[in-house]
Amino acid sequence: MPGGFFQQRYAPAAVGLGSLVLFFVFLEILIQTNLISRFIVPPPSEILESFERIIVEEGVIGRFFFTAQECLIASAMLIVFGIAGGVIIERYNLLRRACETWVAAAAAAPVVLAYPLFMVIFGRNMWTIIMMGFVAALPPVILKTIEGIAGTRKVLLNVGRSFNLTPMQMFWKIQFPAALPTIFTGVRLGLIFALINVVGVEFLINFGGLGQLINELAERYDLGGTYAAICFVILVSVLFFMSIEKAERWLIPVD
Amino acid sequence: MADTGRLTRTAAPASSVGPVTLLRIAIVLITLVIWEVLARSGWLYRDVVPSLLSIGAALFDLLSTPDYYRHLAVTAGEIAVAMMIGGLAGMVVGIVLGANRFLSKAYEAFLYYLGPTPKIIFFPIMIMWFGVGPGSKIALGTLSCFFPVALSVAAGMRQIDKVLIRVGRSFRASTWQMVVKIYLPAMRHPIINGLRIGFGVALIGTLLAETKLSNQGIGYLIIQAYAIFDMPRMYANLIVLFVLAIGVNALIGKAGGLDSVRGR
Numbered sequence: 001m002p003g004g005f006f007q008q009r010y011a012p013a014a015v016g017l018g019s020l021v022l023f024f025v026f027l028e029i030l031i032q033t034n035l036i037s038r039f040i041v042p043p044p045s046e047i048l049e050s051f052e053r054i055i056v057e058e059g060v061i062g063r064f065f066f067t068a069q070e071c072l073i074a075s076a077m078l079i080v081f082g083i084a085g086g087v088i089i090e091r092y093n094l095l096r097r098a099c100e101t102w103v104a105a106a107a108a109a110p111v112v113l114a115y116p117l118f119m120v121i122f123g124r125n126m127w128t129i130i131m132m133g134f135v136a137a138l139p140p141v142i143l144k145t146i147e148g149i150a151g152t153r154k155v156l157l158n159v160g161r162s163f164n165l166t167p168m169q170m171f172w173k174i175q176f177p178a179a180l181p182t183i184f185t186g187v188r189l190g191l192i193f194a195l196i197n198v199v200g201v202e203f204l205i206n207f208g209g210l211g212q213l214i215n216e217l218a219e220r221y222d223l224g225g226t227y228a229a230i231c232f233v234i235l236v237s238v239l240f241f242m243s244i245e246k247a248e249r250w251l252i253p254v255d
Numbered sequence: 256m257a258d259t260g261r262l263t264r265t266a267a268p269a270s271s272v273g274p275v276t277l278l279r280i281a282i283v284l285i286t287l288v289i290w291e292v293l294a295r296s297g298w299l300y301r302d303v304v305p306s307l308l309s310i311g312a313a314l315f316d317l318l319s320t321p322d323y324y325r326h327l328a329v330t331a332g333e334i335a336v337a338m339m340i341g342g343l344a345g346m347v348v349g350i351v352l353g354a355n356r357f358l359s360k361a362y363e364a365f366l367y368y369l370g371p372t373p374k375i376i377f378f379p380i381m382i383m384w385f386g387v388g389p390g391s392k393i394a395l396g397t398l399s400c401f402f403p404v405a406l407s408v409a410a411g412m413r414q415i416d417k418v419l420i421r422v423g424r425s426f427r428a429s430t431w432q433m434v435v436k437i438y439l440p441a442m443r444h445p446i447i448n449g450l451r452i453g454f455g456v457a458l459i460g461t462l463l464a465e466t467k468l469s470n471q472g473i474g475y476l477i478i479q480a481y482a483i484f485d486m487p488r489m490y491a492n493l494i495v496l497f498v499l500a501i502g503v504n505a506l507i508g509k510a511g512g513l514d515s516v517r518g519r
Contacts, residue, residue: 012360019361040383098278108504109497110459113474116466116481117489121303196373203376204467211376218379230376237372 042223047231050224058213058225060232067198067209070126074133074194079187082138086145086183087171100146107139115201129208132201137193144186148179184251188244195240199233210236302486313487314494323476330461330472333389337396337457342450344397345404349449350438352405353412363409370402374456375463382468392464392472399460400453407452411445412438451507458500 024044030036031043038046054060089096089103115132122128152175160174202211210233217225287307293299294306317323348366352359377398381391415438423437439446465474473496480489 012357013364015357016361016365020365094274094278097275098282105501108455108501110455110462110500112459113462113466113477113496114493116478117486117493120300120481120484120486192371196371199373200375200463203373203378204463211373214376214379218382223383226379230380233376234369234372238368241368241371 039223042227046224047227050222050228051232054213054217054225054228054232058217058229060210060213060229063209063213064232064236065209066126067202067211070129070198070202070208071133071191071195074130074137074198075191077130077134078137078141078190078194081134082141082186082190083145083183085138086142086186087149089142090146090149096146096150100143103139103142107143111136112197112200115204119205124205124207126208128205129198129201133194133198136197137190140189140193141183141186144189145179145183148182148186149175151182152178181248181251184248188248191244192241195237199237302484305487305490309487310490310494313485313491317488317491317495326472326476329389330465330474333392333461333465333472334396334454334457336393337400337461338450338454340393341397341400341457342404342453345401345449345453346408346446348401349405349408350412350434353409354438359409359413363406366402366405366409370406374399374460375467378464378467381464387468392461392469395464396457396461400457403452403456404446404449407445407449408442411442411449414445415441447507447510451504454507455500455504462496 027036027041028043028045031038031041042050089099112132114135115128118128118132118135122131156174156178157170160170165173198208199211202208203215204211206212206215210229214226214229214233217229290304291307293304352363352366374395378391378395381394381398385391385394419437419441420433423433428436462472462474462477465472466478467474469475473492477489477492477496480486480492
């Protein structure tokens with residue numbers, strides 16, 4: 001049975017990782033035998049070697065912290081203004097009915113395309129990147145906050161009323177804690193959007209941390225470095241998503 | 256009863272100009288007034304907030320220029336091809352992963368974690384692979400569109416009522432028949448939802464690629480307006496783009512019988 005359990009649990013993951021390794025080995029062979037031009041796709045071994053170079057020469061760690069700083073500021077603004085906006089809209093029924101559809105429509109709009117406009121307003125600096133990350137990620141936080149607070153179970157509200165809680169107490173002691181898991185789902189979505197937009201705008205305006213590094217390496221036609229930098233960004237994104245997913249699971253109570 | 260229904264229906268338009276509509280009109284009016292005051296005050300850098308009149312004129316100018324529709328057609332064509340390739344590939348992969356638990360456990364994590372990574376960073380690779388023309392923009396749109404469709408379809412496959420699958424099998428349906436007669440109709444909503452999200456990200460991917468390196472398309476027009484500092488024209492381009500994006504998004508949702516805004 002333990003063998004069966006092991007097989008059931010780890011065999012798919014082993015197959016997944018094994019296929020990935022096989023893919024890279026196959027790619028290496030195709031490139032080394034000139035079936036794929038190394039001037040279009042560098043061999044995976046060269047990409048691996050470039051990792052050391054981008055860490056030592058291109059200061060990828062410093063760039064990572066620059067991007068992280070931008071994400072952190074955008075996230076802090078997102079949490080403060082997104083949740084506050086959601087609470088205010090939910091609090092006034094008329095305002096909610098008037099604005100919720102607009103916020104949802106804004107979530108469907110390609111806001112990031114307004115980055116040239118933000119460059120005119122804020123200049124070509126980190127604030128353009130931060131504000132772009134913030135604005136593009138705002139709608140899901142607002143929508144999920146509204147959903148969370150409006151979805152507070154009636155029984156909890158009745159308990160609050162039976163204790164004669166003031167509206168303020170009702171909000172802080174009942175509605176907000178009950179809405180926290182849903183709000184966090186919105187914050188998680190918002191953080192993902194913010195990261196995507198921050199790195200994307202860095203790449204587009206050639207300023208900042210990791211996004212700019214990819215752009216610079218591509219402009220220098222440093223293929224190994226470009227691929228290694230892209231792999232680094234993917235790695236950072238995956239680790240980021242995994243950690244906020246873990247945080248969300250920790251926050252949501254088990255039924 | 257029938258009369259009551261008719262009465263209710265005829266009464267509806269009158270009640271629709273209720274407090275919600277009034278508040279919406281008030282918000283729009285207040286925003287426009289604040290905008291115009293800011294534009295005329297000179298408090299902000301000149302042209303960052305152009306007057307509504309100049310934006311309106313730019314909008315009219317944009318929509319009455321035949322060349323704009325050529326650029327719009329280029330972008331629409333790129334997005335359509337990207338949706339076709341990415342959507343189809345996503346659907347096939349989603350069906351395979353959704354139908355097989357082992358494959359899903361082996362590979363779906365890759366899709367799940369790669370899905371939300373910023374796709375624009377792959378643009379240098381796409382240029383190397385597909386050149387500087389529309390090919391690289393289509394490729395980026397395809398890559399963007401593939402992940403949400405695949406993930407949505409895989410999740411939809413797992414939610415199909417087991418009874419429907421057993422019915423198909425009891426009729427000895429072939430794999431193709433199972434896909435066409437059981438899986439796809441039962442997954443209409445997840446597919447449409449995936450396509451809707453896929454459309455949004457394909458649009459963003461394609462347009463961002465156009466702003467980075469292109470000589471045609473809406474993304475090119477936006478970055479051109481920035482380059483010559485023609486702010487009213489940039490606002491006009493963004494307004495038309497947002498309206499089109501929201502409209503198509505709502506249309507895809509409506510076509511699939513989904514609530515166009517809440518589903519996201």
